[in-house]
Amino acid sequence: MTMTTRSTAHPAIRVRGLEKSYGKREVLRGVDFDVARGSIFALLGSNGAGKTTIVRILATLLKANAGTAGVHGFDVAAQPANVRESLSLTGQFAAVDEILSGRENLVLVARLRHLKDPGAVADDLLGRFSLTEAGSRKVSTYSGGMRRRLDIAMSLVGDPPVIFLDEPTTGLDPEARIEVWRAVKELAGSGTTVLLTTQYLDEAEQLADRIAILHQGRIIANGTLAELKRLFPPATVEYVEKQPTLEEIFLAIIGGDNSDAADTEHLGGQG
Ligand SMILES: Nc1ncnc2c1ncn2[C@@H]1O[C@H](COP(=O)(O)OP(=O)(O)OP(=O)(O)O)[C@@H](O)[C@H]1O
Numbered sequence: 001m002t003m004t005t006r007s008t009a010h011p012a013i014r015v016r017g018l019e020k021s022y023g024k025r026e027v028l029r030g031v032d033f034d035v036a037r038g039s040i041f042a043l044l045g046s047n048g049a050g051k052t053t054i055v056r057i058l059a060t061l062l063k064a065n066a067g068t069a070g071v072h073g074f075d076v077a078a079q080p081a082n083v084r085e086s087l088s089l090t091g092q093f094a095a096v097d098e099i100l101s102g103r104e105n106l107v108l109v110a111r112l113r114h115l116k117d118p119g120a121v122a123d124d125l126l127g128r129f130s131l132t133e134a135g136s137r138k139v140s141t142y143s144g145g146m147r148r149r150l151d152i153a154m155s156l157v158g159d160p161p162v163i164f165l166d167e168p169t170t171g172l173d174p175e176a177r178i179e180v181w182r183a184v185k186e187l188a189g190s191g192t193t194v195l196l197t198t199q200y201l202d203e204a205e206q207l208a209d210r211i212a213i214l215h216q217g218r219i220i221a222n223g224t225l226a227e228l229k230r231l232f233p234p235a236t237v238e239y240v241e242k243q244p245t246l247e248e249i250f251l252a253i254i255g256g257d258n259s260d261a262a263d264t265e266h267l268g269g270q271g
């Protein structure tokens with residue numbers, strides 16, 4: 001059921017036949033996908049589907065059992081140092097220092113990365129993420145959405161061409177999610193390639209150029225939202241044509257046989 005993968009000469013991320021087991025538990029059973037440069041790619045899956053496992057393999061934090069993966073043209077197994085220089089990872093949990101101000105956090109990261117003029121780098125990022133006014137305040141006074149934006153801004157210090165966002169809006173309220181979405185869209189607009197994982201279908205619908213659904217260790221669908229919608233003809237109900245939502249497509253594709261997937265509280269988000 002995997003849909004066409006547009007073959008690009010030099011995708012920013014290329015994954016082929018990726019397999020990973022933890023002990024006897026096979027989490028990835030042959031995962032394939034490409035992410036085009038400058039695009040936003042959403043990896044969608046229920047809790048435990050293996051999203052973070054893929055991100056960790058791509059970020060060279062974890063070794064695959066089989067298959068290959070490349071980031072920015074570098075092989076994760078053979079050229080891990082080049083891969084690490086090409087990407088930045090924002091994990092599932094924020095890594096900001098509460099005691100410092102937003103600006104101090106950014107300056108600290110810029111210093112650690114040996115950038116020239118850390119102050120200017122920090123001010124530029126504060127501006128891009130609408131944090132200029134809050135920049136001098138301690139992070140402990142920030143809202144969840146501001147923290148998340150700062151977290152993403154910190155991962156952009158040094159302009160990595162590829163950024164991984166692992167569940168960037170989990171735990172945020174609807175307004176904060178919209179703020180983070182705006183920041184992510186802005187990112188891709190400036191040419192950065194974004195791989196994001198999410199369990200929120202509306203997030204993928206809002207942000208992604210392409211969406212891949214990870215289920216039982218494989219990518220079972222991969223396409224644009226329009227392509228995924230075409231998999232399912234619109235249902236006709238009393239003369240009113242209804243387009244399927246991504247949630248309906250998701251549940252139909254995975255066959256509703258997954259207890260996590262059936263939990264629409266998680267999957268529907270704010271719908
Ligand atoms: N270090 C580990 N040792 C054993 N099992 C693990 C380990 N890391 C992950 N797993 C298992 O592998 C599966 C996939 O985990 P992973 O964290 O990749 O899922 P996920 O899609 O990111 O889930 P979530 O949406 O909850 O973040 C889960 O069943 C998890 O329990």
Ligand SMILES: [Mg+2]
Pocket residue numbers: 051052053092166167
């Ligand atoms: Mg995860």
